[in-house]
Amino acid sequence: MADKEIHHYRLTGLSCTSCSAKFEKNVQAIEGVSAAKVNYGAAKLTVTGHVSVAELEQAGAFDNIKVRPEQDTNSDTPHRQTSFWRENRSQLIAAVLIILAFISQWCLGEPRFLSPILFVMAILVGGYALFIEGIQDLIKFEFSMATLMTIAIIGATLIGDFAEGAVVVILFAISEMLERYAAERARQSISTLVNVASKVATIRRNDFEQTIAVQDIQINDVMLIKPGQKIAMDGVVIKGDSTVNQAAITGESLPVDKRISDEVFAGTLNETGYLEVQVTKRAADTTLAKIIQLVEAAQGERAPAQAFVDKFAKIYTPFIILLATLIVIVPPLFFGGDWQRWFYQGLSVLVVGCPCSLVISTPVSIVSAIGNAARHGVLIKGGIYLEEIGKLQAIAFDKTGTLTEGKPTVTDFVVVDERYNEPDLLQKISALESYAQHPLASAIVEENKRRGIDIIQTSIENFQSIIGRGVQGDISGTTYLIGSPTLFSSNSKITTIAQAFHEQSKTVIYFGTSEQILAVIAMQDSVRQTSQQTIQELQSLGIQETVMLTGDNQATANQIAKEVGVSSVKANLMPADKLQEIQNLQTTLGRVAMIGDGVNDAPALAIANVGIAMGVVGTDTALETADVTLIGDDLSKLPFLIRLSRSTLRTIKQNITFSLVLKVIALLLVIPGWLTLWIAILADMGATIIVTLNGIRLLRVK
Template sequence: MEKSVYRVQGFTCTNCAALFEQNVKALPGVKDAKVNFGAAKVSVEGEATLEELEKAGAFENLRLFPEKQRIVAKKESFWKNQTNVRAVISAVLLVVAWLISKQYGENHGLPVSLYAVSILIGGFSLFVKGFKNLVALRFDMNTLMTIAILGAAIIGQWEEGAMVVFLFAISEALERYSMEKARQSISSLMDIAPKEATVRRNGEEIQIPVDDIQIGDIMIVKPGQKLAMDGEVIKGTSSLNQAAITGESIPVTKSVGDEVFAGTLNEEGLLEVKVTKTVEDTTIAKIIHLVEEAQAERAPSQAFVERFAKYYTPAIMALALGVAVIPPLFFGGEWSKWIYEGLATLVVGCPCALVVSTPVAIVTAIGNAARNGVLIKGGIHLEEAGSLSVIAFDKTGTLTRGIPVVTDLIALQSQSPNEGLAIAASLEKGSQHPLASAIVRKAEEEKLSLHDVDGFSSITGKGVKATVIGNEYYIGSPRLFEELLSVDRMKDIQSQIERLQHEGKTVMVLGTNEQAMTLIAVADEVRESSKNAIQKLHSMGIKKTIMLTGDNKATAHAIGEKLGITDVKGELLPQEKLEAIKQLKSSNQHVGMVGDGVNDAPALATATVGIAMGGAGTDTALETADIALMGDDLGKLPFTIKLSRKTLQIIKQNITFSLAIKLVALLLVVPGWLTLWIAIFADMGATLIVTLNGLRLLRVRE
């Protein structure tokens, strides 16, 4: 089944989006359709032309564009928007009618006529939708407002009917503005990467659209320019500002062989970059796609609100009918008074504020997170992050940099430490092991000359041996030398080995089959942000932080102690990490797992929330985790939890407020004090307040 995705312009409310989805599903060639209101997109399974889809959205004058087509947003003049013009004319007529009524009386034909024209002009689009809904027995906000306004006119409340039309127009304009403001946090991402780039082809430098750039093309990036595509630096060195992708505020130096991303800013030197991904597959394109998909995922609170609203609207209509007919029928009430009260009940019962309370907060929060280098893949994950009580961390590449460095060189015999380092590096230069690489790098830093080796052989799981300058040397773990040397000789160096291990370092020994000559300690450097992030998490009320690592227990405990982690589990296989997460979840705890997204995939998938580090560099992290920290910065984790908690808080505030203000207004029915003025102000005020409250999430920072 063919699936097409289109961007939609013109959505004003969630009800309109739901109606459009129903209309598209009803088209003859369409199998299924799904509207993403937050991202203003529709996915269509089946065959439908653009004209047919726009016809399905004609009730709202919706315009559709293929997903990949770049839409240049034109700033429309206020006076070119028919809705705005009608609202202004309606307001002018309302004011003129009110002034005339003060002169001739409210029931005079002239002000009544002006009120009627004001209602017809200002409420034209509302009535069109309302009558269509009535015919289809579909009861939504437009239906309720249409009944209320016409009812007000029938019982002679022309002035209040006209005022309701005008205030409702303002309310809808505010809702449109707020959703556009929330969506801007995503649309701004789309404008990060340039649409054209300078490429060298056949010895000439030409500027071409990114859609025409192919993998393998050489892109020329001058100082002050943004990169249009992902790629690998093949010439030049420069500082790149990667804030748009990873949220890092400090520019990162990039040189030959380094990976670079579209949307990053070249600050200094001239770079030549070999393109490695098409425009659809760049990191920024993936971020935008995943964020838009995340907005379509309904959060638990949003799903609750939508279920509630389904029963709430018919209940309000039944209540309004009861208010209108029960007092006159059974208690001798005046028909006109109680019909008026029933109409006011319809208006105040409009579910606008309730329906918009959750999506505006979710869309705003996910967009804010993306702009700060955190990719949250759905409203459900956003909500769950705020409820975490335990967070488990992988060590290598998460709490540490994942790149071991030589920290200590201890000469045990008469030769200098650098002599021992030169021999060790000569033995290790052919090995791909991370610890061997650390020794070779250290020798290069010290500018040491390496020796030729003969008779190289590996001793499985323990080390290597070879002949250097006529002598046979061994380098490997202390266990290797326990087998080579006598117990007494090992005793002499055991205390030094244990001291280094308790500092969280891995110790290697260089020597012969008769004596140990040099101790080389290697450690994986702890990230600068790790300790601060752990402290912040504890201060935010995270009860327990746990390190899950395959490293030896002594090293793991040393690093855990240094970082202030509450619990450390070392020497774990990936399967054992998974079991540890399951065990934590079994005690009804909400568990977060932070890892690099590769060997931690099972644990990430099992945790309540899986959080991957360095999503900008690994596709696995983007695919596996529920949340991806785009840069290698653990400091983004406290920000994510803070944002999640703030979002939950605002959603609860919005739902409580929107229901409470309606309840208070409805209680005014009992003494007969509820007026259409109070009703529309309660409805419009609630919508405005919950919307502005949701937009406060744009201001949440680290």
């Protein structure tokens, strides 16, 4: 059904949250539209139904909102080419008229009627769009900023304050222009991510090379990527090797080596070599596309502080209108005040009482912070989690894949029989393990590659996997085995060596023939390089408890805990046990975060105040289920995340406090009768600009 079709649009010129709400309401009223949702933070419109771009722009004409379909790949749209003159010509003409009015008033000794005419012309030219919007809102009993400004400017004109009415029009236009610029600046994190994605790619399909749009690329197509080119789609390397800069996705500063069978991601940059990549995901399903979707959704979510401000503004605006009415009526009626003077004071109260700076104080901070985090490889699902992170008292860590690398590496190689040399044994072991699929086998093969062991000339015959114990195969007529001690007879010397490794919490496997053990290999899941420093930084930031929760045995857990420096450790835990430990921490300490792999630790991640997923590049489950995701598996981003959250909370409080205090000070000027329209608009404009710029500072938190 056409009326059920969902369309997405990008918006430019969306200057404030109240404008966003009004635009959404206008779009919903268009015939053929069954639903509409505006995401102010991401400047994005989602429409269910059938509607044209022209109709959407007409609905947003009050704020000069421009619309383009999201799938429009042409970044140089006509809207972006609109000149400054065309966008602001009425305000510029009004400014010239005001200047001429002041010149004629002060310098030329002109007839008394000329400057008022010029001021009125400036009001009509510069404020025409504002008046249309304000009067329409007034008819609907919607007391928007446009309504308040329209009443104030028309009122000033009626009592003969033409100069102030005209200047207020210009100052209001400047305020809106600066506010629009600041809002667009805060959204640049999204546009940066969107622009990272390539629009086209060269592929080979049916032995024919062609350059096509990414939307037309199919799974299993082969991309051809030259040095210096962006990778357009997620896929697996099937030919070539290179280094790839993944900073746009993971925030990593150093390029990553990519070889055959390695994954690559859309939006990353191929640096040194030629690659052929088999596409594994469609354009809409790539890791980059999911990141963009998640960040946009997060920027559209209201934080608790924002929800409070929105509720407060609904009470605040009617209160200001009532206060302005009382200021106009009470002094003249009960204290013999001058009607014109107090009417003017009431108009000034309407202007200074506009809630714009208050309403925008929180969303601009949330949008900036979430955008900054995404740029550094951290996805935050919404403002509520951003606020929670700054209030954490404890953080619980899974061990495997979080504090450790999550994959075993060879730490020791001991030759038991001195008649054999190490390179020869390593060659046989590597050749045998290259046939196996176990993670321990992969670790041995990787270690031997690092040592430069060549297995090309080693032939394996009669290879056999012995389930749960190891593998065996024939090399030059001799049967060799590699695996657990149950494959071999007991040997006191071997037992002593193995015991020493076990005490170090290492995994031990054996290599030899059916008659004797020839070598012992020890492996261990190595601790991430950043784990210890991260734990120290978290503790220095005031996190009261850092806990390691693991299903591993107590000895291994204690060793890892000692190495990384967590304050406590719980071992031998099942998923349900981890959930119980999180609940215990919440009872004793308060807010708790859980960091895990996003799949195995799902119950604990769900019950924690903030669930943070590791190991998530390309892992859809983790991206979709966690509250926060560390895209590059980089634990060192945790202290940054906490600092960013606390800075955001601090900035929101600063903005709300500054906005309210400035308005209260301006309103107090009514008592001695010092409040003027000039002061009122400057106070309102100044507060809006300052809180916006203060929120944008969060883009610079490092």
